[in-house]
Amino acid sequence: MxxxxxxxxxxxxxxxxxxxxxxxxxxxxxxxxxxxxxxxxxxxxxxxxxxxxxxxxxxxxxxxxxxxxxxxxxxxxxxxxxxxxxxxxxxxxDWDRRHRHMRMHTTLHLLCAVVPGAVTGGQVGADRSRLDFDVPSASLDKDQIEAAVNELIAADHPVRERTITDAELDATPELVRTMSVKPPTGSGSVRLLQIGTDDAIIDLQPCGGTHVARTGEIGGITIVKIENKGKQNRRVQLALRD
Structure with missing residues (x-):
């Protein structure tokens, strides 16, 4: 197919x-x-x-x-x-729904670039999306995270897909940010999403989803809330501004 x-x-x-x-x-x-x-x-x-x-x-x-x-x-x-x-x-x-998913999914990658710690779960939605992080600190600053993500959006960084071999992924395990889901391997290559230029990468990790071509297309987001989901687990929920 x-x-x-x-x-x-x-x-x-x-x-x-x-x-x-x-x-x-x-x-x-x-x-x-x-x-x-x-x-x-x-x-x-x-x-x-x-x-x-x-x-x-x-x-x-x-x-x-x-x-x-x-x-x-x-x-x-x-x-x-x-x-x-x-x-x-x-x-x-349904293009309107797909496009919102594209904008949201790319935003979650920007969130990964801003929030330290491994990702323990997440969900893309047309209205709200979330990522769960395993973070060593007791709290995350909602306003600082929102400002940092929106700064990356406004900078209109390029977004593109690239591939690496299974062996290259094995040699660079730090590319995998998720603790709960591992990227599919065995076909010989793994799809990566790169935000930023080759000499100034904002985020780079395995992903097979759909994304916008540039961060400026996202248009701005709001961090709705940050929830405590465990000793070191923090859930960050966000929404598009339009």
């Missing part, structure tokens, strides 16, 4: 061919829909074809089909007609 969102996270519409269809989900030969994973929700949208149209209420990772690699399972709304196998469909994602 061709994962179109990896080549261009800004693409909103594309055609595809139906490989399989059932109430449990629809498989296509290529997909715009980001499947739920890495703390980022699956995309929603529609599929339309000659004689039909359905709403996709979720996208999830599915077991690979033989010789077709990674698969996305497009979950249809209950009790709706399914496209016939072999049909050409037009897929459209």
């Amino acid at each position: 061709t994962l179109l969102f990896r080549d261009d996270p800004y693409q909103v519409e594309a055609q595809a061919v139906v490989l399989a269809a059932g109430p449990e989900g629809i498989r296509l030969d290529r997909s715009l829909f980001y499947p739920n994973g890495g703390g980022q929700p699956g995309d929603i949208g529609t599929l339309s074809w000659d004689g039909g149209n359905i709403t996709i209420i979720d996208a999830r990772k599915a077991e690979p089909l033989v010789e077709r690699g990674e698969q996305v399972l497009h979950i249809p709304a209950p009790d709706t007609p399914l496209p016939p196998i072999g049909a050409t469909v037009t897929q459209r994602i």
Whole structure:
């Protein structure tokens, strides 16, 4: 399967061919829909074809089909007609929701650059997002964190994906900031998200999610609250300003 969102996270519409269809989900030969994973929700949208149209209420990772690699399972709304196998469909994602997820996900990487400590959990949301940190200090300063993140946003740093080999990741374990989830390995390469230029990196760590092209596109955030979730565990919640 061709994962179109990896080549261009800004693409909103594309055609595809139906490989399989059932109430449990629809498989296509290529997909715009980001499947739920890495703390980022699956995309929603529609599929339309000659004689039909359905709403996709979720996208999830599915077991690979033989010789077709990674698969996305497009979950249809209950009790709706399914496209016939072999049909050409037009897929459209809910762009407003996807774009908010992109802005939020990139913001969480900036938060990693500002807050010390390993990440113990997190969730991307269209309205609110969060990261949990294992921090040695008893408290985090909400106003200082908000100002620092917004300064990085306003600087309009470039954001890009790059890859390294499994061996290179093993040699640089400090790239992995998460304690609860390890990046997938075994395919020979690992996708990284880099914020900043090669000679002035703001954040660099494994990530397979969708992101904006520059930090200025985020537009500004508010730190909603910081919660104590354990002896050294602090949850930082944030929201976009628009």
